[in-house]
Amino acid sequence: MRVFLIALFLLTLPHTVMAQVEDPILSLPDGQVILNINATERREVEQDLLVATLNYTATNKNSRELQNEINSAMKKALGLVQKEKNVKVNTGAYQVYQNRDPRTKEQKWNGSQSLTLKSKDAKIILELAGKLQDLKFNMNGLNYTLSPETAIAVQDNLMEAALKQLQTRANRAAKALGKSTAELREVNTQGGNIPVQRRNYARGMAMDSVASMSVAAPVAASGESTITLTVSARVLLKP
16 A cells, blocks of 8 residues: 555656646736847947056076066066056066076076056056156056946946836837736846957057157057947736
């Protein structure tokens, strides 16, 4: 008898599970319709943050002298940059390694360290970059990108516009199907990621102080970043 009851329970179990996960569409009252729709908003935004990465490299037979040179150069560079309140600066990887000349077999020490400058004031960044190049720093990258705060503000605006567009489409669908109301349900957003920085072609943006430098300041031009945000929803249409 016990074996029979267990078998009977196993036979009825799938029906119980199916009843619990029944598609809500099948239980809708007469006249109601569920519609899946989406709306996408896209905007081209002027890049407003200039990022410059410079690297100091040195070679010396003596490792202590090499490191002292790099440390002194970085200290002088940071002292120069930190005078500017509107510039964010951070240092990058610091590495020192030994190398042997394949021809002379002479052992030498090589070292380098980088620093990155960021600011919405392009003039200051370009001027500082020129001064650092004059201190024997090499330019590794000069890129415009979109600042996080600007990207977030744009994303919020796109979300609001997409939601309005979504409701408008839902209302039009309701009207087309002869329904009186359209309620948005299970709303989801996709996209809206902060764009990665990208390199741009340079054009004339010369500094007044270039003539006083032994190394001319670099130039840069901002481009545009495309931010796209899609909102999707399940809509309940009622008579």
